[in-house]
Amino acid sequence: MTTDGHGSDAGGPEEPQRGFMALPGRTERREDVYERCLEDVARSLRLDVAPGTEREGLWTRGQIIRSAVRDACREGRVLPEESFDVLLEAAVHEPDPSFNRWFVEPALNAFGHRRVRLALLRYLRTGTDPERAGAARAWYWSALPLRMPGVRTENGGAAGPPGSDGGSDVVAAWHEAALREFVDNEHVDVRRSILPGLSLRKSAYPPELHALVDTATRLARSHPDEYIRHRVEHQVGD
Template sequence: MGESRFERYDRYERSLVDVLNLLNLAAPLAPSGDERNDPQARRSWQCTVAWMIMRETVPPQPEELFEPLMLAAVYEPDPSHTQRLIRPALAAFGRRRVQTRLLEYLRTGTDYEIIGAADAWYCTYQRVTGSDTENDPCTDLRHAFQATGLRIFLANDHPGVRSRISTLLNLRADDNPPELRPLVSEVLSIVRPA
């Protein structure tokens, strides 16, 4: 994917610390020395910080929190933990803003960022009390995701990108607008070769 796991961990950890600083929370002691090379020690620290963020982030939040929180969500290495960062982003900034930013990551990101943005996109459909996520279904953004996802799948042959994107696409031709049906057919020919 171009970056080593530890390079991605470094980037993820920097974004977590940025979020903690903006929330005026003290970071727990991070792994140092030999522990920096131990994936389990680093993941334990990352998960602890992500839980702190999820518990503390309630609206309203400063504007400066948005980008570090989104970066942390995209760089979260475990898709099952992404919701810990997306939930507070949805509560503080709303589904429309979060999904719009994720679409930008999908369109311009590295392979790793595309995969992370797809994981985060999946989490944006959860209900979050006290935010506009309940009121705005963002149907236009769902359509934009479908079109973007189909194009990414066809243009990017990275197996991780294709695998993650394909699970989020609606590949029923009749459910897609006429202009996307040829793309759906192309994707299906790759997913289900003859």
């Protein structure tokens, strides 16, 4: 695999670039939490899935729940208010950064870009280290266009078009929080997860953060983790 599928400027999905190492799996995984998240999603969205079994395995269970979410949303689904937190928690704890999209996208379509991004920003600022890493992985999908017109909330509302909810301030807050977290948090999963979406161009930040951009670049280039060293060179060049 030659790409981790994440863009470099945190704006949202883009064409994958060649030469990237795959984003490593997490060093710290809470399978008990993820299992509970999956069952919460099945309950909250009223998915037509059989109860899980020990023989099934967590990976298989995740595939079953994600497929059921996808199918339900394609058909159209009214989401209760509680499903917002349920979907975001599942996205944050999803161990595979390619699959968390299936939890983020329904939340975007029912509740809007701004609310989803604010929730991920809270996870980044105040969550546990695994939650911070998961929020950074999920953020990549937070700019998806709204393509599930049948997904809406119980009150009949639906999310507006991208940008209609004034998300530029939230994006700017995310950029700053992610930059500070990358520099200050030594947890390797957090740094690995933040870096693919971290802009290292000074023009993306106000002048008072330019020195912090230099610090982040220097830290990444000298980091003991091979993925971080490899990734930063693709983002800033030699």
